Amino acid sequence: MELKNKIKRVAIYLRKSPNNEGEETEETLAKHRKRLLDIAEKNNWESKLFQEVGSSMDENRPEYQKMICEIKENLFDAVLSVNLARVTRDDAETPKFMSLLRQEDVLFVTDSERIYDLEIQEDWQALKFTGFVNNWEYENIKAQLRKGKKDSAKLGRWSNGTPPFGYIYNPLEKRVEIDKEQAKGVKLAFQLVLDGIGVDNIAINLNQLGYRTKRGNLFSGKSIERMIRSEIYKGWIVSNRLKGRNTHQGKIRPKEQWIIVKDAIKPCIIDEKTWDLANEKLTQRQSLAPRARQRRHGLSNLIKCALCGRTHSVTIRKDRKQKKELKPCNRKDPLGNSCYNRGLNxxxxxxxxxxxxxxxxxxxxxxxxxxxxxxxxxxxxxxxxxxxxxxxxxxxxxxxxxxxxxxxxxxxxxxxxxxxxxxxxx
Known part of the structure; x- marks a missing residue:
């Protein structure tokens, strides 16, 4: 009772795992929220709610970081959560969080109303052991998920999020199916690569025909390159390619760690022979660029187009006694409109x-x-x-x-x- 009497203001932290970490629902989150609010009300504690969807291994969660800042400002006497795993399961972040609570003299309270005072050695060790168990449990869950993804892929099931352009997800069958209209765009892109067309011009072709990416954006050369390089178009499912998360795509794992299941999608949009030829053609075309860049000049990479920002290259006019000129820009936007900068002597x-x-x-x-x-x-x-x-x-x-x-x-x-x-x- 003495510890409860010390508490006047609590930070209530609620977290729902992303879909790929478990089967938690909004209903689960609502039950947790009501349980914790009832505890605060019963004890006449003032409370502030911090609630978000995120991984327990991600220390950069916005609401979590906001709570940490307010703890440092001495705004709370305790943190109230379902358990420590709801706050963090990361083996590096857990001791940092516990040290902060001890430093700021903040208690930790679970939904069973167990109060941890981290100034007391027994409570510190008990919570630390709980953190170790949480991290061990999380690693087991990840291992099971990876195994489940591999088993699903072998059965032709899709578990890699939103399927790429050309496919739609059938939630009943848990498989991807061909979108016939988008598949025409995919086949056209592969054919244009085989015809020797560059990815920027292929993007313009698709954009002019009215095709758009899965997010409704115009195609770019990069998105076309990703399409041509994606194994899914020849029927393969590749999982465990990325490690961690960041703003873009995470770090790529070594290829031996990838989960690759061949012939997992049937029928596929592109046969394997066409896919191999298109990728070989794309690689050959990209290898030409460095040879063109070997010929440097005094102004190499220094002059930018004031209209579109593209770097001007230098050309030698053989028809004009080896005269040097800054080449016309002629850069095309995603819809094929050319920049009208004509270059300069x-x-x-x-x-x-x-x-x-x-x-x-x-x-x-x-x-x-x-x-x-x-x-x-x-x-x-x-x-x-x-x-x-x-x-x-x-x-x-x-x-x-x-x-x-x-x-x-x-x-x-x-x-x-x-x-x-x-x-x-x-």
Whole structure:
């Protein structure tokens, strides 16, 4: 009774597992909520509810982190939850959570009204042992889920979330079935790859025909590449590919840890031979890009299109006496509309860069001169002078780098001498 009397304000934490961690329902969550609220009301405790759906192994849960912050602000005398497993089962996070409760002198209360005072060694050890058991139980659950996924895949059942474009999920059969209309788009994408068309142009083709991704977005080159690389289109189900969760897709496990079940989906959209040929073709096409990038120039990867942001590349016009030019942009948006930036003569761009560096150099020299003439305390002026001199060094370094680029046979020797003389004189 003495511990109960110490409690005036409690943080009630409720968590429902994601679907892939168990069979919990909204009804289960409602029962837990009512049970804990009844305990708080019976004991005349002021309460604040923290409720969310998330994994007990994820310490970045928004409501959990919010509760942690408020515990540190001394807003609660106790944390009330169904059990420790509802709060955390992670073997790294559990001792951190327990240490925080002990540090802030906050009690932990379960739905059986068992109160843990972590200043008492016996309570600390009991709760720590509970955390160990929770983590052991969680790892067993994960192992059973992985086994269940593998068994389901062998039976042709789908357990990898929303099926990809071209398939729909049949919840009664727990299988994926072909969406006939979307399957036409998938077959078209594979055929265009075999025809030597790039993934960006394939995306434009699908978008113009009215196809959209599962989320209703326009296709992109990346989404087409993921489609071509996905084994599901040849009837395979691949599970346990990703480890953990993040904003995008998690870390990829070593391939020997993947759960691969061949011929799990019948019929499939693409036969295995077509899938292999398309992937080989895509790999060959992607391997061409590095060879094109080996030919670097003074402005390589430095000039961006002001209209669409694409990096301009440099071309040598054999029909114009090896004249260098920044290539026209011609980048297409997802619907096939081309950027109208027509590029620029390479030497003209060099002139613009040299002129801009010269202007900036003069601005810094003038700023440095004015600063030296001002009557300021010595220490303040010295710091500013040092900063400006450092900027001057950067500008001088840029001029040297530009001269080196000009010397790399990017312009004629006469042009190089003329420009070098111009820079020194100014």
């Amino acid at each position: 390479y030497n003209s761009m060099m002139d613009l860069i040299i002129t801009r560096i010269k202007i900036r150099r003069e601005e810094i020299i003038a700023e440095l001169k004015n600063l030296k003439e001002e009557s300021q305390p010595f220490d303040s002026k010295a710091i500013k002078i040092q900063l400006i001199e450092e900027r001057m060094k950067k500008v001088e370094k840029a001029l040297k780098m530009l001269q080196i680029q000009l010397e790399e046979d990017l312009i004629s020797l006469e042009e190089f001498k003329e420009r070098k003389k111009y820079v020194h004189e100014n």
